[in-house]
Amino acid sequence: MATKLMSLSSIACLLLVGAFLHVASAVDYDVGGDFGWSLPPNPTFFSDWARNKTFFVGDKLVFRSKASETHDVAEPDGQVDLDGCVEPGISLSTSAVLSISLDSPRRRYFICTIGNHCNAGMKFAVDVFINPNSAMPPPPSSASSLRFGAVLAAAMAGLFFLLTI
Template identity: 40%
Template sequence: MASHMGLIGCLIVVVALLNGATTQVTAAVEYQVGDSLGWAVPPNTSYYSTWASSKTFFLGDILTFNVTNGTHSVAKVSEAEYNACTKVTSVLITIASVSFGYTLETAGTYYIICTISNHCEQGQKFSFKVESTGSPTESPPNSASSLTVGALFAVLTTTAISFLTYF
């Protein structure tokens, strides 16, 4: 009986410690900019804005720019440059028919445009906010599931209650 009491005491301590921890482990999400269109001149001027507004971005997420044809640039610009489609020289990368990933490393608002020809004026631009904490709103295919300490706490509590009622 004494050994059972020691085990019960250990379970209570573990459950109490886990109850205080509320961290969540999440995997970074990789987004293909523009989904199946990729990074190209869009069919309408709101295409990329609509695409971005349906997502929630977090630190560590990756934007993949897939070029479907021709030459495009990806420039991270200021809000004023974004609104005016200013042709800037601070281009992240100029690409021709290749894909590349860009990891979101700082929280805040991002403004992305294409500086080639009049692509920005035709809607090849989008802005979005990167959150520093939270969990993704969509999971990438083949990603590991999130495991919360709360779920582990629930399992251990159920086990402890079952154990206590058995003995």
């Protein structure tokens, strides 16, 4: 009888832990796919590439430039600046590869500020969403989340104790 109860308690604990630890994997996206971060064949190439994807917090955009080309990555402040290829104050060099983490849910804009590259189509925007299937950790200052964790731990310990006696 005790073995059966131990088995049931183990299964219950595994199910409970599994329910709380369901985490979706982040994705690294090579900007432009196999084409890379290069002068595009048409002005909508990168916008078309981004339109076919759903980006979530935790994903990364990987900008890969060909060794023979010089490009950078900059983040304009908004759609008007993206459309007008307005160069922001800070540009990030891509020498060969640059990885940018999508760290919060919002719309982000990217351009190349070298020469006329942006006007030639080296620009796009992405909408970043919270993945509903990921377990987001609570903010460090969240007392209610800490309280919930303590209550959950106590409940699991109590359940385990009751099932093993």
